[in-house]
Amino acid sequence: MNTSPSPTKVQPASSNAYAWYVVIVLMLCYALSFIDRQILSLMVEPIKADLGLSDTEFSLLQGMSFAIFYTFVGLYMGKLADTRNRRNLIVAGITAWSLMTALCGMAKSFGHLFIARVGVAVGEATLSPAAYSITGDYFTKEKLGRAMSTYSVGVFLGSGLAFVVGGALIASIPAVTDLPLLGELKAWQMVFIIVGLAGIPFALLVLTVREPLRGRFSEQQIDPEEKVSVAKSLRHFTSRWRFYGPHFLGFSMLTTIGYAFHSWVPAFFIRTHGWEASEIGISYGTINIITAPLGVLIGGWFGDRLLKAGRSDAYLVGPIIGAIPLWIFASLATAPFISAPVISLGLLAALHFFASFHAGMAVAALHTATPITMRSQATAAYLFVINLVGLGGGPLVVALLTDFVFQNEQLIGSSLMIVGGCATPIAIFMLTLAARQYPKNVAQAAAAHPPKD
Template sequence: MNQSNIAVERTQKKSNAYAWYVVTLCMLAYIFSFIDRQILALMIEPIKADLQLSDTQFSLLHGLAFSLFYAVMGLPLAYIADRFSRPKLISIGIIVWSLATATCGLSKNFIQLFLSRMAVGVGEAALSPAAYSMFSDMFSKDKLGRAVGIYSIGAFLGGGIAFLVGGYVINLLKGVTLIEVPLLGALKAWQIAFFVVGLPGIIIGLLFILTVKDPARKGQQLNQNGKVDQVKFSQCLNWNATGFFKEDEKSYHVMYGYDFKDYVPGLNAMVKYVYGHDFKAANGEKNHETESNVILNYAFQQPFLKGVALQYIRIDYNVKHGNDFGEDRFFVNYTKKF
């Protein structure tokens, strides 16, 4: 074996070792994310007692505050991951959710704790979209599944470690009424627990930004100018479905709505049918199209969820010359009157 082949082999080994280092770092971040999201469940009684929370309020803190924003922020953060540095996005996300976890320990009431849990969800939403994107650029198809599998282990390890570490910290602080912390004053044991599990995550965030480089993107489709063919965000969301505003098109709309206020307050439904015709297809022939929708809306009636509403839309689109499609869309809306 000549010197050039030896050099290539060494470079390849270093590249492979670095790629698995990134996967391991992502897995560690995933573990920390599960610890930070689950720690709240171990301290139900002391938090309820100190902040005077009801069972409903605590369930909102543990569930809605985190999961709602964790789910909703995934799409815009994935959009950012497609266009900007993925290691920086992951690093910022880790630092945000780690600081937000620590901030939970400074909360004095339901609103402050809700906002902190919301920030935890937003920060954690940055990890998976960027991590999966990097893996696809760093590994060949025969190794990609293994990389994703190792990363996914973090979810199960984190779920278990959350209770082990959380339980250990709580037991360690058991019997301690107040602890004096410089600049923060006297803090209770459950508040210290948030700092203990939250702040170490910042180290992982710093390691990401200092040691991980954004890999070259592969498999991108280029346009006629040789540039990456990007899909606009509005095209992904496609809020207006098919539009029916083509040149010379005539369209007819039929709608029927029903309010279930006498049975389920806040629930209403609508069905809609649209027919459009007399417009030209790409091949020059006359075309026509139809779209049918089923729309369900539910506005929460509870005072503490005032302004929050859920929406489901089913879309079925058919066109004579073109592509048919069907979609299910789910939305979470918030309305505030000023």
Template sequence: MTAETAADGRGQAAAPVPEPATVSPGGTAVPAPGAAQPPYPRPLYAWYVVGVLMLLYVVSFVDRLVINLLVEPIKRDLQVSDFEIGLLSGLSFALLYTLLGLPAGRLSDRYSRRWIIAGGVLVWSCFAAACGMAKTYWHLMIARMGVGVGEAALSPAAYSLLPDYFPPDRLGRAYSVYGTGITVGSGVAFIVGGLVVGFASAENAMIAVPLLGEVRPWQFVFLVTGLPGIPLALLMLTVKEPVRRGRVQGQAQVPFRAVLAHVRARAGVMVPHFLACGLMSLVGYGTAAWMPALAVRTFGTPPGEVGLYLGGITILFATAGMFTAGFLADRLTRAGAADAPVRVCLWVALAASVFSTAVPLMPSETLLWSVACLSGFVGTAWAGVGAAAANLMTPGTMRGLVSALYLFVVNIVGLGLGPAVVGGVTDWVFGDPALVRYSLALVSAVCLPLAALLYAVALPGFRRSVGGAA
């Protein structure tokens, strides 16, 4: 009997009789319609889970970005061009990372998310370490593709997990803490680059590694950053698969066509919101790729110092911005603002339009790094609350695939286009590598106000959508 009412002897409706919960193929309990929702997991344990996921996200970003710090020694030893290096650092990773995120999201809606994450961590860590054993360009290309395959499993499953651990008025902080994996991971990668740039670039130096023999310094860096992820995958064994909250039409599994229908019905909010987050990501990835070149070319800053400055700013200020945005969104939600996550994204985009455009135009190195602190505070603050918004308007049994669609757009626009757009503007608009600062300013001045406009377009639809996604 479904959650229908039965008439009693006086012709009045009796109390609803709820169905028992069903179980998905991955062993996840899914409450039936009409059944009382179980309580959320204990807050302390829920935050422990966020900490585990954030740590894995940090490791993923270090493994993703470390190749950017080793460009010159790889070029020298493997005899490759700038274009081939660009394929290694960008396309080889991004193509499979973005495409495989979609099936990973679908699997996250059907099977145990903790096992999907654990498997992904194991795969990308093994391939990240395999980069340190590459002897040819194509060996390194295949290993980088493997890193993308493994990392594709993490965020769709993690985004799907968090709403099952936290009520809506705490989700902003939960997503923001997880999102600090971006800032901390990127910052660690910059700092590691600043510290090892001289070591990794040493010519004719070899390091003896047990079982592997002698490797070059840049290969050793890959091994040191990749291998720790293998035991870290075991941390997912301490994470319990929670009850999935929010069920559609009494089904533990939702047909793919139902997910597409859900997305089409909310296209008026999802399309502008996803594109806005993609534009924010485009500026972020473009800045990360070209800010070191700006400092070196414009002010003559040593590359090692650039890594330390950027790493410190990213870890301290960008992380603080992410926390602040999540806290603000949760506070607005408790005050009754149904559109809090998207509203915060709009405010962040407006602030970033000012500071991120101003940074590359600063006339001195001191002012450059000073304003970069302000830009860093707002520049990535959208990431946590942006993901929270995408999941708040989506039922629990669809969140994995919808999260994957969100990440697909954000990464195709950001990771896929960001560095290339800035470089293209430098080559084809200004025609002088020394003018990369103006390329960064122009891209920020165009993309960030456009992102703010798209967030404003998404606001009314988001208010209407959140009520029907529980």
């Protein structure tokens, strides 16, 4: 991870096919990160039983232990991605988080598992700032929405696979396995070890990605020696808080819905409908694998179409449009009056389609409104907020409602309904504010590095 190669020596591939290959490789790594991140949600009941945890304590393992370190470390990783070799940064990160996921399987207490989850978070913090930056240097502005959306498919593909793979492993692994040196391990511990070690080949796959020339397709021209400190970037973001603030908070609310449902829907079906973990894992995972990637891809296409039709604020208007039906489905999917599990699954399918709709457009809007030299740090700041609020807060708020308001874990569906019904209108309001500021920020970003003759 030494300094990034000089732009005069590193020539990005001119092949359009290779550019899409790069995005697909990065998307698969993103999917892997979410498998390692989300597979915990399928094993709520056995881990709670073995470690003696409440819903609130478990929510800290799902969200806060991950979110705090992921977000704070991510700011530094954004700085590295703006100044160092991004491909190598990703390789190091994948290796680290895969090994830490395997260590989750050796946990014997809440503290052990908490620390291992922190390690997963630190490793995963390397990926997105570097991956978004690489993607932006392989595609023109006209294709950026689709490219970013393709990368963002990894979130939803990985979340779905976490449930499908986890469900299949739980169904096939003995309740207790005796391993040399490690001794007796429960099924949930073996799942972590298997999934963690399976990530190492992905680090090798990333070595096939070539580091591209920074700012290749941008109208902005940059000095390869120009460095932007974290402090300077933060001053830039805070001085333009009327755009960045509503942008970050609006998309945080949409992220809150996704994380809340991903974290607690398996427990909802186990507690309310009496399903086995393997059953809901395969059913809910299949829904996520199909509908969520479809949503983010159609969302990216929709944003690009709006831009082509003359909507300069397309990457913010598109998410606002997608959030309206999301409000409906998030308020209904786990409502107490929906008694048939098949109807809940159908509503969840629609929910995850629209919950993923904004993903590619969110980063496309951010990149087009931010100077090149700060884009990775802008991505890191964006991930800081949406993960701290969405990942840290979403599962936690659901658990707090269940434990302290309803005081009945059977009513977790009502907790999900409240979170989904409240978060979406806040998102719509915030994104409307951001859309008003967006054209001015795009113009300022272009002026920061005017084209040279």
